[in-house]
Amino acid sequence: MSLPACPAITLPTTSNACFDPAALRGQAFVLYFYPKDSTPGCTTEGQDFRNHHAAFLAAGCQVFGVSRDSLKSHENFKCKQEFPFELISDPDETLCEAFGVMKLKNMYGKQVRGIERSTFVINKEGQIVKEWRGVKVPGHVEEVLAFVQTLK
Numbered sequence: 001m002s003l004p005a006c007p008a009i010t011l012p013t014t015s016n017a018c019f020d021p022a023a024l025r026g027q028a029f030v031l032y033f034y035p036k037d038s039t040p041g042c043t044t045e046g047q048d049f050r051n052h053h054a055a056f057l058a059a060g061c062q063v064f065g066v067s068r069d070s071l072k073s074h075e076n077f078k079c080k081q082e083f084p085f086e087l088i089s090d091p092d093e094t095l096c097e098a099f100g101v102m103k104l105k106n107m108y109g110k111q112v113r114g115i116e117r118s119t120f121v122i123n124k125e126g127q128i129v130k131e132w133r134g135v136k137v138p139g140h141v142e143e144v145l146a147f148v149q150t151l152k
């Protein structure tokens with residue numbers, strides 16, 4: 001059974017960089033999709049990835065956060081939380097749609113379209129090897145790290 005490839009979608013990131021899956025061939029990476037910069041759950045999740053970032057790098061794996069927020073919002077969030085990884089801006093939902101993370105959610109009794117908190121691990125060959133959908137933040141990053149450490 002062949003694994004699905006990471007979609008070849010190039011998007012801008014913080015630090016005036018660019019997310020390009022083709023350029024990441026030969027290195028594993030994590031894409032974590034989150035609803036909104038500077039909200040409580042998203043801040044906690046980002047802090048957990050920050051706090052374990054050295055262990056991800058030691059396992060040969062980069063980390064990228066993805067939301068629909070602007071680069072300006074991402075830069076502020078990244079700076080304030082001291083994230084050592086880049087945040088990908090996807091305002092047109094191109095990457096979000098490719099990974100199927102856009103969902104209808106209930107907020108204050110209204111249906112709104114938003115990002116379902118999800119994480120994907122892409123191996124050195126550019127294939128999606130693991131996914132978590134509908135993520136609950138507590139303990140999640142540790143679970144992702146434990147999986148990444150088995151890829152070596």
